[in-house]
Amino acid sequence: MAKERAPQSRLALVVTVAVGILLAGVGTLGWQWYRYVTAGDTPYDEVGIEVNRRLPEPLRTWGCARIKERFPRAVPPYGCQPGQV
Template identity: 35%
Template sequence: MKRFLTILVVAVFAAAAMLGYRYLSWVKNWDGADTPFDEVGIDLHQYMPGFVQDWGCAQLFAEFGDKTLPPHGCRGKGGWPA
């Protein structure tokens, strides 16, 4: 039983780290995208807590600014108009 719990904890931690890295790479635009309209990033953004969403929108606005419309969930947040 202890071995199963260890494997479960490692698997949950690995999944959280992988999803967190993917979200952070979208927010910080490590891929060098021209627009913030990445489907995976936007989907992950929906599941983040409110303070993380606010931070993510501010980071996206700093990167893309007035060059584009805000991605879903960032309208009225992070500097984008409502």
């Protein structure tokens, strides 16, 4: 005999979909930021700068260090200069 599963509540479905969308958004922005600091064509990518600027201090510091290593002669983008956040 096969057990019948109880139908999933509408609230559980909404929460599951919302969590999925949130994770997809965070993953997309995270990947965009990581690509910006490690392999971007320019240190002045607008989306990369904004994401980097809003990250916690340790991640922002790491990202700025990667950008400075990759573009040593460029003026650091907004958020990577002292006093800018």
